[in-house]
Amino acid sequence: DIQITQSPSTLSASLGDRVTITCRASQSISSWLAWFQQKPGQAPKLLIYKASSLESGVPSRFSGSGSGTEFTLTISSLQPDDFATYYCQQYDSYSWTFGQGTKVEIK
Amino acid sequence: EVQVVESGGGLVQPGGSLRLSCAASGFIFSSHWMDWVRQAPGKGLVWVSRIKSDGSNTNYADSVKGRFTISRDNAKNTLYLQMNSLRVEDTAVYYCVRETAVAGLDYWGQGTLVTVSS
Numbered sequence: 364d365i366q367i368t369q370s371p372s373t374l375s376a377s378l379g380d381r382v383t384i385t386c387r388a389s390q391s392i393s394s395w396l397a398w399f400q401q402k403p404g405q406a407p408k409l410l411i412y413k414a415s416s417l418e419s420g421v422p423s424r425f426s427g428s429g430s431g432t433e434f435t436l437t438i439s440s441l442q443p444d445d446f447a448t449y450y451c452q453q454y455d456s457y458s459w460t461f462g463q464g465t466k467v468e469i470k
Numbered sequence: 471e472v473q474v475v476e477s478g479g480g481l482v483q484p485g486g487s488l489r490l491s492c493a494a495s496g497f498i499f500s501s502h503w504m505d506w507v508r509q510a511p512g513k514g515l516v517w518v519s520r521i522k523s524d525g526s527n528t529n530y531a532d533s534v535k536g537r538f539t540i541s542r543d544n545a546k547n548t549l550y551l552q553m554n555s556l557r558v559e560d561t562a563v564y565y566c567v568r569e570t571a572v573a574g575l576d577y578w579g580q581g582t583l584v585t586v587s588s
Contacts, residue, residue: 406581459574
């Protein structure tokens, strides 16, 4: 099975900060990686698919990059609504796997 | 509007069984693979199972293989998860998720809580 390592597990940042979260796959997954945002008590929300494609309705301050085994999610200027937990997920093989999650907290 | 609504969660004893349902609307259900993803209290997301649009192919996480069965009724636009031999570690919110070929897991239900406890 493909393993996904996500870092950091927690990130403290201020409003307006540029934030970067990283995911590393145990083998190449081409561009088959998605990013989700989850707030307490809510279902996950798709932000980015195929590594860099922005889901409809998602603010342009969110961007994704990478291919193969290294991927990043960047929030260009952190807004109050962005404090949440973020997960990456690979969908290359028939068995999907998620990263461990990154909680973005207020500094 | 795309909607997926889970039901069937509840409290069950270890070794017991439960069947979850997911009612889909707002899209052509029979054209999409569908998935179940779970999240234990305070923990991360874990993929559980997926089923092809026509029901002819299924995949399972190792942790549930042989105990859980995913199925669907395209005439009723409904997805199911039959869970047998339940363990305490199966306690989680179970999400029903629509899958697309390019975007992956794009629409999630609000989840149904399964608690396995004596």
